[in-house]
Amino acid sequence: MKTLAFAAALAATTALPMAASAGGSVALNIAPSNAQEAQALRIGLALYALHNDIQANGHVTQHGVNNAAGIAQGATDQAIIHQEGAGHTGTITQTGGNNAYGLFQFGQNTNAAVQQNGGQTGLTLLFGW
Numbered sequence: 001m002k003t004l005a006f007a008a009a010l011a012a013t014t015a016l017p018m019a020a021s022a023g024g025s026v027a028l029n030i031a032p033s034n035a036q037e038a039q040a041l042r043i044g045l046a047l048y049a050l051h052n053d054i055q056a057n058g059h060v061t062q063h064g065v066n067n068a069a070g071i072a073q074g075a076t077d078q079a080i081i082h083q084e085g086a087g088h089t090g091t092i093t094q095t096g097g098n099n100a101y102g103l104f105q106f107g108q109n110t111n112a113a114v115q116q117n118g119g120q121t122g123l124t125l126l127f128g129w
Contacts, residue, residue, distance in 0.1 A: 025110050025128040031121075038121040042100045045080060045123075054080070064088075073099070077116070081105075085128070092116070 032038040049059070058071040058079045067088045069081045077094035080102045087109040092101050096118025103112055103124050110128035 025107070025126060027110075027112075027127075028123075028125040030123040041121050041123060042078075045078060045100055045102050048080065048102065049078075058092075062088075067105075079103075088126075088128070090114075090126075 030041065032041055048054075052059075052061070057075070057077055058073050060069040060071065060081045060083075062069065062083045064083065064085045066086050067083045069083060069089070070091045071079045071081065071094075073079055073092070073094040074097050076097040076099075078100040079092040079094060081090045081092060082103070083090060083105045085105070085107045088105040089111045090103045090105055091112075092103055092114045094101070094116045096116075098119045099116040100121045101114055101116055101123065103114060103126070105112065105126045105128070107128040110126040112124055112126055114122070114124065116122070
């Protein structure tokens, strides 16, 4: 529950474009529109990593069953995948360096694939039912 509260607080710090799909899920995708927003999001991801004692640039946390996750990245990239619930699939692929992304999936049966190519920052909160 702390993770959900932290993710919601982090999302509240930037613009929140929201999209709903007919398949029983809601996604909040955050893509900073300037350098200050990108820096704020990077700091938020770093604070999340610090709070959860994450010491690697790529980290996967899963609570539940039948979840799958994968990260492919370079040495200067940061990726966090956090899944709670059942049946989630999430991947983050980062190339070009200096990327940062957080993918948080809750509920059940969500699917997300993120691709970053050099210096990009973002966050996705995905809730399925």
